[in-house]
Amino acid sequence: MPPRTSVSEASPQPAAPVALWRDLLALTKPKVISLVVFTAICGLIAAPVRIDPVLGFTAILCIALGAGGAAALNQWWEADLDAGMRRTANRPLPQGRLQRSTARDFGIGICAASVLLMGLAIGWLAAAILLVSIFYYSVIYTIWLKPRTPQNIVIGGGAGAFPPLIGWIAATGHITPMPLVLFAIIFFWTPPHFWALALFVKSDYAKVGIPMMPVVAGEKATRRHIMGYAVLLLPLSMVPWFLPHEATGPVYGLSAMVLSLVFLALSLRVGLRTRQGEGDRMVPEKQLFAYSVIYLFLIFAALVLDRFVAF
Known part of the structure; x- marks a missing residue:
């Protein structure tokens, strides 16, 4: 589905590797992700079972990657909106430091990797809920709800509520x-x-x-x-x-x-x-x-x- 935004796909000369790395990290909204990861960890630890530390780390890594990928897709879709808002105008895409297609491919790539790794290492129920959370934020909230209704945050709030649920399921295998x-x-x-x-x-x-x-x-x-x-x-x-x-x-x-x-x-x-x-x-x-x-x-x-x- 092509984006409705009007920001050009054209970009200046490719960024230096360090700058590119930092801009890709910025696409994942690290400050927001920190809260996502924390609630996921709490959901995993609070579950009434003990999970292998390596599997626990893997589960949290998958949740972080999925949330970061969804954030990158959010910025890919909203690049022109971000450019028009003082609060978001300095993000990598409005500033032209990355190509739109790079953000899209990066987001899709780490989202796909997170779901696949979660399924193979932890379980497919946790992977399925992770996939739903990614779709919820990047499509239902970003593309459908946000530009159409003042209830966007109310309904879209479900996107940020998934991490402790996924963490709990990763530990226990059930809801x-x-x-x-x-x-x-x-x-x-x-x-x-x-x-x-x-x-x-x-x-x-x-x-x-x-x-x-x-x-x-x-x-x-x-x-x-x-x-x-x-x-x-x-x-x-x-x-x-x-x-x-x-x-x-x-x-x-x-x-x-x-x-x-x-x-x-x-x-x-x-x-x-x-x-x-x-x-x-x-x-x-x-x-x-x-x-x-x-x-x-x-x-x-x-x-x-x-x-x-x-x-």
């Missing part, structure tokens, strides 16, 4: 309620996390015609939605403490309660604000966005710590 709850936690965390960012970069999205919630529905509606998802996230984050047959202990339960209450408090600050506008410093929104990243790291770290304490 149980716990990894589905972990999937749901990230799914409901994603909208307030991303909408907090979208509130203070909404002019970028408006400029390139992406129908993010603040652009289409306005800031007031976006703030209400942030509060709504934060309210739902609080009890959902507590479910692993009470889950039959797979319940976590007080380390996770108390940590999740405190972390989610802080998340809710910051979300209420954003949701109840009356001042709006690009000229505003939007400190509460930036605080919520920054904390949301810390929140996900800490709640999954608490899950792992709880398992070690239980042992």
Whole structure:
């Protein structure tokens, strides 16, 4: 399927090997991938079995490669959009440091390698879910949802929720309620996390015609939605403490309660604000966005710590 973007395939002289390596790495969105890899590791370690370290490393490597490949395909498809947004204009493709076809082939290549290696080394159920997650992000979210609906982040949030599920399946070989709850936690965390960012970069999205919630529905509606998802996230984050047959202990339960209450408090600050506008410093929104990243790291770290304490 040819891309709808208009950035030329032409490129300056080939980059030096070091620069090429760095630009290919940048295509994988390393900062985003770090959170993906961390939640996948937590899902794998929290599973009630012990996995061979080599197989565990292989599983995480496959998840990282798959997520990185999907990110590269996202940038290949959105090269012209990235060029029009201040936040993304310095990426390799908008800057002409790589050919579009290079990004496409690199993304497809490492995605295919990740799924094949996962299937052969770990199991085909984990490989199938990994393939679904890649397709979900690079096609369903990037190509279909993002340019068409302000609910793109809500529905597309499933793409980032797969890693702990895949990690758990890689360790156990099957799906149980716990990894589905972990999937749901990230799914409901994603909208307030991303909408907090979208509130203070909404002019970028408006400029390139992406129908993010603040652009289409306005800031007031976006703030209400942030509060709504934060309210739902609080009890959902507590479910692993009470889950039959797979319940976590007080380390996770108390940590999740405190972390989610802080998340809710910051979300209420954003949701109840009356001042709006690009000229505003939007400190509460930036605080919520920054904390949301810390929140996900800490709640999954608490899950792992709880398992070690239980042992």
